[in-house]
Amino acid sequence: MLGRRKAGAPPSPWRLTALSALSGLALAAVTASLAGPWDNGQRTAERARAAAVARAGDADHDAKSPRKDAAAPRAMEHPPREELGEGAAPGYDAPAVLRPLGPEGHRPTQAAEAADGTATRAPLPTEAGLRAALRPLLADPALGSLRSAAVWDVASGRGLYGARPHAAAVPASVTKLATGAAALGALGPEHRIATETRTAGRTLYLVGGGDPTLTGARLDRLAELSARALKPGGKPLTLRYDTAAYTGPARHPIGVNDNLAAVTPLMVDEGRLDGSYSGPAPRTPDPAGEAARLFARHLADHGVKLTGAPTPATAPAKAGKLAAVHSAPLGVLVERMLTHSDNDLAEALARQSALATGRPASFSSAAAAVRARLARMGLPVKGVRFADGSGISRGNRAPAAFYARLLVLAGHPDHPELRPLLTGLPIAGFSGTLDARYDQTPGAGVVRAKTGTLTGVNSLAGTVVDADGRLLAFAFLANGTTDRDGAQRALDKLASALADCGCR
Known part of the structure; x- marks a missing residue:
């Protein structure tokens, strides 16, 4: 018996419990207008629920894409941590936002059980049931010449089904899952990336720490804090900007591309020139220099006199720290990176993993740091290769x-x-790179997955609640595809089949 839900039949009680725990879509819809400028309400709803228990289509990165997220604002403003105060950060110390649903393996915490009144005990899909549901869909020629598929149970940690599950494939932007995991493991979700000013004599240094989400408003705040800390009067200062946190080439091997700015530790709004917030965009060829020149104007607005134009230089070790502003917490940055498939954030977070372990922050060293961190977490990395943090590299x-x-x-x-x-993870038919997919399919609102798209590469990896309320993790990687839209539809059918099937 496959346990399929009849068309038009109401979801089972277990499925309703799972959906309540996993999605919070109704609450998200109500709170969307009240959430942060990039948060569609889903993140806010889930954090609120977790706290109560415990106490935004992926671009083809080989070409310019006309699609823009016009509704999203230019920049993410989050309560910044500064020298003179610290904004509240979301609490990631709650048990599990998406907690295990089954009785096998690790059980829900007592707090989680108490919140729901009972622990969910959804039946486990069988390999035969999953094979019957997925094998015909995996035969779709739109999935190209290489298909690697795997379905695992989250509660028990068991592999349930695989079709060439150990065949190495190009994952495209699914790589961002590994990038985010490494950064979170190395630094924790509350870590914030600093942009600082330091002084040595009459020289003021603007020091980039690797925050691509730095906004003009936060840079102005740094200028205000710096001006307040400087002694009034005196001779004009010389402004220098320091990008020494990163080493190696600033350009990705793909070269100049609207999907990624030059990778530098100092930039404003990811170097975007068109006011966009996500997706491909024209970029300034000199993100650090542009940021420094904007900072100079902000300093002037706050009464700081400068001599000459800002130029690059490394702050000497004796330079004293003057002021700082900080990014949103790392957990928020990871969410944004995954929801919008943000390549600039991905490359920055890979470098944060390298810096956390004392490695140089270059493309190659960051990739090595990600791999080492995941191996330390106990993941099988034999045969796994990382070439960048964003997944643009083949x-x-x-x-x-x-x-x-x-x-x-x-x-x-x-x-x-x-x-x-x-x-x-983007929510099918609701947010991020899945907002325009899964129209009128069983996966809408239930599938949550990271997308990946390059020419000839399509991938999807995430979680789904099946018809019986079981939380499954899946990954479908397709290489050698020739019809991007057809491949995406085929992947969506696979994930929807899991959503619509008890598969027993």
Whole structure:
């Protein structure tokens, strides 16, 4: 028996429980207008629920895409942590936003059980049932010449089904799941990236720490704090800007591309020139220099006199710290990266993993740091290759089983620091790179997945609640595709089949 839900039949009680715990879509719809400028309400709803228990189509990165997220604002403003105060950060120390639903393996915490009144005990799908539901869909020629598929149970941590699950494939932007996991594991979800000013003599240094979400407003705040800390009067200052936090080439090997700015630790609004917030956009060729020149204007507005134009230089070790502003917490940055498939954030977070372990922050060292961190978490990295943090590179290789297991790990109660990997996943037909997909399919609102698209590469990895209320992690990687839209539809059918099937 496959346990399929009849068309038009109401969801089972277990499914309703799971959907309430996992999606919070109704609450999200109500609170969307009250949430942060990039948060569609889903993140706010999930954090609120977690706190009560415990106490935004992916671009084809080989070409310019005309699609823009016109409704999204230019920049994410989050309560900044500064030298003179600290904004509240979302609480990621709650048990599990997406907690295990089944009785096998690790059980829900007592707090979680008390909140719902009972622990969900949804039946486990069988391999035969999953094979019957998925094998015909995996035969779709739109999925190209190489298909790697894996389905795992989150509660028990068991692999349930695989079709060449260990065949290494190019994952495209699904790579961002690994990037986010490494950064969260290395630094924790509350870590914030600093942009600082330092002084040595009559020289003021603007020091980039690797926050691509730095906004003009926050840079103005840094100028205000710096001006307040400087001694009034005296000779004009010389402004220098420091990008020494990163090493190696600033350009991705793909070259100049609207999907990614030059990778530098100092930039404003990801170097975007068109006022957009996500997706491809024209970029300034000199993000750090543009940021420094804007900072100079802000300093002048706050009464600081400068001599000459800002130029690049590394702050000497003796330079004293003057002021700082900070990014949103790392957990929020990971969510944004996954929801909007933000390449600039992905490359920045990979470099944060490198910096956390004392490695140089370059493309190659960041990739090595990500791999080392995931191996330390117990994930099987043999045969897994990382070439960048964003997934734009075709040098990235991983099998579907690797990403399914990574998602299972993110749902384990022993790893609450990884929860933003799940809460940041786009929701089918609702948010991020899945907002225009899954129209009138069983997966709408139930499938949550990271998309990946390059020419000839289509991928999807995430979580889904099946018809019986079981939380499953899946990864479907397709290489050698020739019809991008057809491949995306085929992937969506696979995930929807899991949503619509008890598969027993």
